[in-house]
Amino acid sequence: EPEVTQTPSHQVTQMGQEVILRCVPISNHLYFYWYRQILGQKVEFLVSFYNNEISEKSEIFDDQFSVERPDGSNFTLKIRSTKLEDSAMYFCASSPAVDTQYFGPGTRLTVL
Amino acid sequence: AQSVTQLGSHVSVSEGALVLLRCNYSSSVPPYLFWYVQYPNQGLQLLLKYTTGATLVKGINGFEAEFKKSETSFHLTKPSAHMSDAAEYFCAVTRSRYGQNFVFGPGTRLSVLP
Numbered sequence: 343e344p345e346v347t348q349t350p351s352h353q354v355t356q357m358g359q360e361v362i363l364r365c366v367p368i369s370n371h372l373y374f375y376w377y378r379q380i381l382g383q384k385v386e387f388l389v390s391f392y393n394n395e396i397s398e399k400s401e402i403f404d405d406q407f408s409v410e411r412p413d414g415s416n417f418t419l420k421i422r423s424t425k426l427e428d429s430a431m432y433f434c435a436s437s438p439a440v441d442t443q444y445f446g447p448g449t450r451l452t453v454l
Numbered sequence: 455a456q457s458v459t460q461l462g463s464h465v466s467v468s469e470g471a472l473v474l475l476r477c478n479y480s481s482s483v484p485p486y487l488f489w490y491v492q493y494p495n496q497g498l499q500l501l502l503k504y505t506t507g508a509t510l511v512k513g514i515n516g517f518e519a520e521f522k523k524s525e526t527s528f529h530l531t532k533p534s535a536h537m538s539d540a541a542e543y544f545c546a547v548t549r550s551r552y553g554q555n556f557v558f559g560p561g562t563r564l565s566v567l568p
Contacts, residue, residue: 441486442488
């Protein structure tokens with residue numbers, strides 16, 4: 343069964359550094375998403391992406407964040423200058439032109 | 455705006471007992487409703503969903519949920535808990551259009567006691 347994959351599984355970085363989190367959505371899906379989950383808290387929506395552009399974003403997704411689909415398979419989330427409060431689990435999800443979103447296993451980002 | 459509440463951040467049941475995890479939502483449009491399960495240090499796995507049609511939906515691992523529009527609820531149940539059901543459970547809602555972001559509830563941690 344096809345699934346969403348994410349790399350790396352764990353990323354440790356210094357405050358102020360740039361990080362890129364990578365996701366490979368399910369191949370025939372059209373909609374892509376990033377969510378984050380701060381430890382012990384609920385899953386929060388960051389951004390959705392369709393037809394090579396952002397379709398919706400939350401207030402969390404400020405100028406420090408960007409997304410890109412550099413080729414036909416990868417979907418990336420970049421944080422330009424990480425802050426301590428960016429430490430969280432980041433989930434990528436994808437969906438076909440229907441309702442269900444399929445989530446990847448997540449990348450744990452630790453900002454020191 | 456949509457929102458989801460889950461009554462009880464932590465629920466404990468004995469093995470073999472009924473599991474009931476509560477979810478209430480608010481939505482200005484017909485909702486699509488989902489339950490996801492998260493095992494420790496893992497991602498989110500879809501348990502079941504309601505989109506249209508039958509209001510009682512069955513999912514994996516013996517779970518089911520019933521959409522009750524009049525009560526704006528989508529409670530998750532399982533007749534007999536198993537130790538392997540111990541996990542965090544999230545209810546989520548989205549508008550009834552594809553490509554819309556999910557709004558998640560705060561989650562309920564289910565513990566199963568031997």
